[in-house]
Amino acid sequence: MIICFCSGVTDSDISEAIAAIRTSDPRAVITPGKVYRALGKAPRCGGCVREFVDHMRSDEQFAVPAELRGLRPPTPAVEPEAAEPPLRPAV
Numbered sequence: 626m627i628i629c630f631c632s633g634v635t636d637s638d639i640s641e642a643i644a645a646i647r648t649s650d651p652r653a654v655i656t657p658g659k660v661y662r663a664l665g666k667a668p669r670c671g672g673c674v675r676e677f678v679d680h681m682r683s684d685e686q687f688a689v690p691a692e693l694r695g696l697r698p699p700t701p702a703v704e705p706e707a708a709e710p711p712l713r714p715a716v
């Protein structure tokens with residue numbers, strides 16, 4: 626099924642590009658730009674972006690590798706009493 630009519634990219638092209646990127650770099654963060662570059666093509670109108678990304682997300686090799694998940698420490702919660710009081714206009 627054609628996903629990008631401007632460049633003639635099919636759903637299987639996207640899957641094959643994702644597999645190739647993942648094979649060459651298992652830690653790669655895969656973006657639409659990398660997929661287009663892997664295919665030697667470029668987007669033109671951008672009308673396919675949503676479907677293109679939806680197909681990328683549905684590919685089982687697209688996910689960020691497990692060892693790279695959760696690297697960012699959790700953001701500390703701000704206690705309500707620790708938050709700054711709201712500004713009041715000078716009287």
Ligand code: FES
Binds near residue numbers: 628629632667671672
């Ligand atoms: S349909 Fe993909 S860039 Fe136009």
